[in-house]
Amino acid sequence: MVTFNRRQTLGLIGAAAASSLAAPAIAKNRKVVVGALRFTSHSGSFIALERGYFDDAGLDVELKFFQAAQPMAVAIASGDVDYAVTAMSGGLISLADKGAIKVIGGALSEEKGIDGQKILASDAAFKAGLTAPSELDGKTYGMSTAGSSFHYMGSKVAQAEGVEVKFKPLQKVGAIIGALKSGQIDAWSIVPHIAKPLAGSGAVHIIGNISDYLPGYQVTTVFTSAKNASDERDQTKDFLAGFGKGVSDYNSTMIDKVGGDDGVNAMVDLIHKYVYTNRPREKAAPSIINGTMRINDGAKLNIASIRDQLEWFQSEDLVGKDITLDTVVDGSYVETYEG
Amino acid sequence: MADTSTSHNQSPPGPIEVRFRGGGFAPRSRRWVGVVVFVVLIALIQWGTQTGWISPLTLPKPSDVLATFGELWESGLLFKHLQPSLTRLVVGAALGASAGIAVGVLIGLFSHVRAGLVPLVAAIFPIPKIALLPLFVIWFGIDEGSKYALIAFGTFTPTVVATYGAVDNVDRSLIRMGQSFGLSWFSIVRKIVLPGAMPGILSGLRISLAIAIILLVAAEMLGAEYGIGAYILEAGALYDLERLFAGVVILSLLGVILSGVIGVIERRLLGWRT
Amino acid sequence: MDIRLESISHRYGDTEVLRDISLDIPTGQIVCLVGPSGCGKSTLLRLIGGLERPSEGRVLQLGSSPVGCLNPLTFVFQDFALLPWRSVKGNISLVLEDHGIRGAKAKATIEDVLARTKLSDFANALPKQLSGGMKQRVAIARALAVNPAVMLMDEPLSALDSQTRELLMDDLVSLWSRQPFTAVYVTHNLAEAVRLGHTIVVLSRRPGEIREVVTIDTPIQDRSAGDPVCQRKHDLLWELMREEARAADEELIDG
Numbered sequence: 001m002v003t004f005n006r007r008q009t010l011g012l013i014g015a016a017a018a019s020s021l022a023a024p025a026i027a028k029n030r031k032v033v034v035g036a037l038r039f040t041s042h043s044g045s046f047i048a049l050e051r052g053y054f055d056d057a058g059l060d061v062e063l064k065f066f067q068a069a070q071p072m073a074v075a076i077a078s079g080d081v082d083y084a085v086t087a088m089s090g091g092l093i094s095l096a097d098k099g100a101i102k103v104i105g106g107a108l109s110e111e112k113g114i115d116g117q118k119i120l121a122s123d124a125a126f127k128a129g130l131t132a133p134s135e136l137d138g139k140t141y142g143m144s145t146a147g148s149s150f151h152y153m154g155s156k157v158a159q160a161e162g163v164e165v166k167f168k169p170l171q172k173v174g175a176i177i178g179a180l181k182s183g184q185i186d187a188w189s190i191v192p193h194i195a196k197p198l199a200g201s202g203a204v205h206i207i208g209n210i211s212d213y214l215p216g217y218q219v220t221t222v223f224t225s226a227k228n229a230s231d232e233r234d235q236t237k238d239f240l241a242g243f244g245k246g247v248s249d250y251n252s253t254m255i256d257k258v259g260g261d262d263g264v265n266a267m268v269d270l271i272h273k274y275v276y277t278n279r280p281r282e283k284a285a286p287s288i289i290n291g292t293m294r295i296n297d298g299a300k301l302n303i304a305s306i307r308d309q310l311e312w313f314q315s316e317d318l319v320g321k322d323i324t325l326d327t328v329v330d331g332s333y334v335e336t337y338e339g
Numbered sequence: 340m341a342d343t344s345t346s347h348n349q350s351p352p353g354p355i356e357v358r359f360r361g362g363g364f365a366p367r368s369r370r371w372v373g374v375v376v377f378v379v380l381i382a383l384i385q386w387g388t389q390t391g392w393i394s395p396l397t398l399p400k401p402s403d404v405l406a407t408f409g410e411l412w413e414s415g416l417l418f419k420h421l422q423p424s425l426t427r428l429v430v431g432a433a434l435g436a437s438a439g440i441a442v443g444v445l446i447g448l449f450s451h452v453r454a455g456l457v458p459l460v461a462a463i464f465p466i467p468k469i470a471l472l473p474l475f476v477i478w479f480g481i482d483e484g485s486k487y488a489l490i491a492f493g494t495f496t497p498t499v500v501a502t503y504g505a506v507d508n509v510d511r512s513l514i515r516m517g518q519s520f521g522l523s524w525f526s527i528v529r530k531i532v533l534p535g536a537m538p539g540i541l542s543g544l545r546i547s548l549a550i551a552i553i554l555l556v557a558a559e560m561l562g563a564e565y566g567i568g569a570y571i572l573e574a575g576a577l578y579d580l581e582r583l584f585a586g587v588v589i590l591s592l593l594g595v596i597l598s599g600v601i602g603v604i605e606r607r608l609l610g611w612r613t
Numbered sequence: 614m615d616i617r618l619e620s621i622s623h624r625y626g627d628t629e630v631l632r633d634i635s636l637d638i639p640t641g642q643i644v645c646l647v648g649p650s651g652c653g654k655s656t657l658l659r660l661i662g663g664l665e666r667p668s669e670g671r672v673l674q675l676g677s678s679p680v681g682c683l684n685p686l687t688f689v690f691q692d693f694a695l696l697p698w699r700s701v702k703g704n705i706s707l708v709l710e711d712h713g714i715r716g717a718k719a720k721a722t723i724e725d726v727l728a729r730t731k732l733s734d735f736a737n738a739l740p741k742q743l744s745g746g747m748k749q750r751v752a753i754a755r756a757l758a759v760n761p762a763v764m765l766m767d768e769p770l771s772a773l774d775s776q777t778r779e780l781l782m783d784d785l786v787s788l789w790s791r792q793p794f795t796a797v798y799v800t801h802n803l804a805e806a807v808r809l810g811h812t813i814v815v816l817s818r819r820p821g822e823i824r825e826v827v828t829i830d831t832p833i834q835d836r837s838a839g840d841p842v843c844q845r846k847h848d849l850l851w852e853l854m855r856e857e858a859r860a861a862d863e864e865l866i867d868g
Contacts, residue, residue: 070576077396077578094578098396140481140562145576168481168562169569175561178473184481184562318577516694519662520708520759521684530707534698611698613741 029060030235035072035084036063038275040193040291041108041220042085046274047267048246057238063274068144068172076101076225083224083239088309090147090318092223096328097320102229103306105222105240105299105334107247108191110211114255114294117219118195119157119208124183126205133208137163139186142176145169147318149219150176152309153189155316157213180204193291216339218305229330240299240333247295254292264289303331304338399580404588407581421589424555424566427483428593431490431558432551439495439547440540443502447536448528453503460499468493469557476561486558493554494547501543502536509535538612541605548597552590567593614676614685614762614795615639616661621670623656629820630656634670636814636823638763641793643833645806648816649854649861654799655767657821661797662686662765678762683712687761691768693748695740695755701727702736705755712759722758729788730754746777750784757788764796770805782808790834803850807843808836815853818861825853 032054036042045063048054054061066072069086076084077100085107086092095101110116121130129135136158143150146169158165168185170176173194179185181203189210190198199206210217222243228236252258253267268285276284296302306329313319329336381401387393388400411417445452446460468489475485475492509532517527559568567589574582616638623631630653638644638661646654659665661672663686678685695704702723709719727733730750740748749769756764770778782805788794789809800806806813807829815825829836829846836843 074578090577095396098394098578100396146573147577167564169560169564169572170562171560171572175473175476179476179481179562182477184476319579510694512690512692512694513696515664516688516690519664519684519686519688519765520711520755522708522711526711530710531696534696537698609698611739611741613697 030058031062032059032082032235032239033062033064033080034239035066035075035081035086036274037066037069037072037086038277039191040271040275040288041191041293041295042274043250043267043271044107044243044247044295045085046246046271047249048242050270050273051246051249053242053245054239057242059235059238059242061242070145073101073223076223079225079227082228083222083236083243085220085222087149087220088152088218088306089149090151090313092221093310093313093319093323093328096226097323099226101223102226102330103221103223103301103328104229104236104330105243106218106296106301107220107222107299108293109219109296109302109305109339110214110217111294112211112215114211115192116217116293117153117189117191117210118199118206119187119189119210120180120195120198120204121187121207122180122183122185123203123205125186126207130186131205131207133157133213134161134163136161136165136187139165140168140184141165142170142179142185142188143167144171144173144176147313147316150189151316152312153210153214153217154187155312157189157208157210160213191291192293193287196290197287214305216302216305218302218309221301221306222299229333236333244298247299248297251294251297254289255294298335299333300335300337301329301331302339303329303336395580399584403581404584407585408588411585417589420565420567420570422565423563424559424568427486427490427558427566428551428555430483431487431554432494432548434487435491435494435551436498436544436547438491439498440502442495443499443540444506444528444533444536446499446503447506447509448532456499457503460496464496464500468554469560472557472561481562485561486563489558490551490554494551497547497550498540498543501546502540505536505539505543506532508539538605538609541601541609545598545601548601549594552594552597556590614674614678616763616795616797617673617675618657618661619671619673621657621660621667621672623653623660623665624668631660631667632820632822634821634823636826638795638797640676640795642811643789643796643798643809645798645800645810645813646816647800647803647806647813647850647854648821649818649858650801651861651864652816652818652857653821654801654816657816658688658765658767658797658799661763662688664688674762679760682760682762683714684708684759685762687756687759687764689749689752689756689764689766689769691771693740693745693752693772695748695751697740700737700739701732701743701751701754704740704751705758708755708759726754726757729757729791730784744777745773746781749773749781753785753788762795764794766796766798768800769798771800771802778802778805785809786833803847803854806850807847809833813846813850815850818857818864824857 034045036045049061049063064075064081066075069089070091072081072084072086073092073095075081077095092101092103096103119133125139130139141154143154146167151167154165154167165187168179170179176185176188177198180188195206198204222240224236250267253263257264259266268288269281271288272281272284276287303325307325310323310325310328314321314323384393384398385401388395388398442456446456471492472485472489475488479485479488513531513535514527517531522530555566556568556571559566560572563569567586571583571586571590574586618634618636621631621634622629634657646657648654656665660667674685696707699707705723705726706719709715709722714722723736724733727736730753732747732750732754735743735747740751743751770781773781786809798809810829811833813827813829814823815827816822817824827846827850829843831840831842
């Protein structure tokens with residue numbers, strides 16, 4: 001895609017200049033609501049807003065914060081939110097099937113060699129021999145709900161290891177953490193910025209990486225209402241352009257360290273306005289830095305992973321068997337790839 | 340008498356029948372009206388979803404909900420979900436209600452217990468029991484223990500309040516009569532206080548058991564693979580409206596059945612009421 | 614068994630209800646307590662029955678209770694105090710169960726008292742099916758079942774209409790004539806007092822003191838509504854009570 005290549009080659013200021021040149025072509029200040037969770041993985045939206053990339057794209061963005069991905073998806077369906085980033089889940093596919101939403105791009109993905117989601121074991125289970133995912137047979141595995149990304153990950157890991165696990169739905173991440181710490185469940189998988197501090201406290205142990213089982217796993221996707229995807233193509237493109245710039249700033253600063261430590265510090269300051277706001281900056285900074293994961297440049301989408309997820313949800317009878325990939329994904333906005 | 344003279348000018352009014360102004364305010368049994376409301380509502384939704392006037396995102400087709408229900412029945416999943424839920428409901432509510440009745444009677448009978456426990460009960464009554472679920476998981480384990488505890492705890496407080504209120508309302512003259520005939524304390528409690536408090540206890544149970552059903556869904560939020568509540572929560576997470584509604588209908592039916600059972604018990608036990 | 618009251622005084626908090634009451638209640642006689650409302654006559658009855666403790670003075674039982682007496686001091690209440698969830702039979706067996714009387718012996722007692730109160734046909738009826746007069750007869754049957762030494766009757770006819778009251782008075786008279794019982798009968802109705810009382814104790818308004826003790830020698834089975842002796846006693850009692858009743862009526866509640 002043209003915008004993608006341009007953003008890759010242009011520097012920060014150049015990108016801003018280029019889009020402000022393009023801006024007069026679009027009506028100014030269209031009001032757009034973007035849903036977000038207070039996670040570092042949503043930094044693309046925060047950066048694009050703070051650094052004016054959305055303004056440059058002619059969008060007047062209001063961030064709306066949610067406690068969980070599920071209500072955010074419902075808010076998109078109801079039209080209260082225009083764009084959001086969240087994990088693929090059965091609920092998302094089901095809403096797509098009802099003609100409410102479309103996946104238009106990718107965000108967080110697993111990549112071999114890059115720090116990604118961790119498989120955790122409770123201390124009790126670890127001491128009893130759960131030191132590797134191959135030992136998961138007969139263990140309990142935490143998840144928010146059936147059809148969540150946790151369910152998918154756990155099931156895929158178990159499948160690869162040829163073991164049986166029992167899934168325990170616990171609704172909220174906080175409840176899963178509590179259950180894992182107290183040994184009520186044996187295992188779980190979660191993003192590194194949550195996994196690492198947990199493991200650091202000694203209450204749980206990291207026993208594997210999701211990327212070893214699901215290389216290229218498209219964890220979160222950018223999605224919007226089906227109406228926006230089909231009728232508001234310009235606005236959707238503009239959103240992706242602004243969001244993409246935020247993402248590339250994030251990747252270049254936090255992973256490639258283009259701006260050195262100063263760049264990282266400035267970025268942490270920016271992200272801290274939205275994430276871990278209840279902690280002082282010096283305590284939030286390590287968590288923000290720990291949580292760094294690569295977000296897909298240009299919001300490109302791993303269509304192979306999406307297909308695999310869809311098929312898994314169907315095989316588990318969590319979503320309708322007749323749902324096709326095209327029902328879920330509108331691949332016309334970003335570069336797609338088979339990873 | 341002044342107006343007799345004026346009325347003489349006009350012809351005296353003929354006999355007027357007294358206007359009826361009584362009636363009403365007396366609920367009578369019209370069971371079929373409720374059925375008609377249900378049928379009309381469901382037919383309306385069916386028509387709306389069929390024609391697309393109601394989007395599939397807003398409400399599922401009632402016929403699809405029925406089909407989902409049929410699948411549940413045929414696959415045997417219905418009983419796989421019902422059996423653990425009913426067990427949780429029965430065990431939890433039985434524990435909560437019997438403890439509640441026992442504590443309520445003690446509060447009703449002993450001033451010291453009342454002084455000690457009424458503020459405590461008042462303090463724990465408004466706690467949303469769901470908020471305590473994570474704590475219960477730590478205390479009673481993630482399996483059945485925490486679910487029983489949640490339902491028991493939820494039914495306990497309203498039962499206590501209803502019971503001691505009912506004991507307070509037992510006709511004191513009956514208790515005085517028991518004393519005047521030299522009945523033992525235990526006899527007075529068993530033969531006068533408990534039967535006298537029964538109407539209040541049963542109407543309290545009506546509320547407690549409805550709360551137990553509400554809490555069933557909450558209890559199955561944590562670590563339940565099967566159960567009507569788990570089924571509803573899963574359907575909600577998957578945004579599967581047909582399953583969601585099928586589950587909700589099961590809960591409603593459960594509520595209606597429980598209320599009916601209490602009705603039967605009331606008719607059997609409380610036939611003496613005027 | 615006689616009952617003797619020795620200078621009974623009673624207070625509720627600062628309110629003096631009864632003052633220095635001494636009285637003998639002889640076996641086989643009906644003693645009526647009359648007085649204006651609020652004079653403490655019902656309180657005095659509860660003191661006699663041991664449901665309350667007097668502030669001062671003592672209530673004494675003289676002599677032993679009759680053979681087979683389960684509950685020497687037995688109340689008959691104004692509001693009947695029947696358990697609504699028990700049948701007529703059940704209400705009577707209630708007071709027998711605690712004394713270990715069950716089965717055939719209980720059945721015989723119940724049948725006997727129901728026959729004496731003309732209730733045999735209603736053994737299985739629930740209180741809600743009975744009229745007020747019937748309910749009071751059940752309460753009287755229940756009192757008879759424990760074979761009391763003294764019946765303590767607290768305005769037993771006050772909740773009934775006047776015709777029913779007449780009928781029940783006749784019943785009480787015939788019960789007493791067949792088998793004389795001892796009773797303390799509280800009432801504010803002078804007609805009842807002159808009809809049923811061997812001795813009529815007039816109490817003053819609060820604090821209740823004994824104003825007068827009137828005896829009527831006419832045997833109670835021979836008294837009738839138009840009896841001149843009874844009428845004279847009635848008028849005498851009314852003279853005694855009129856001023857008290859008016860003053861009591863004009864008193865402020867809690868005043």
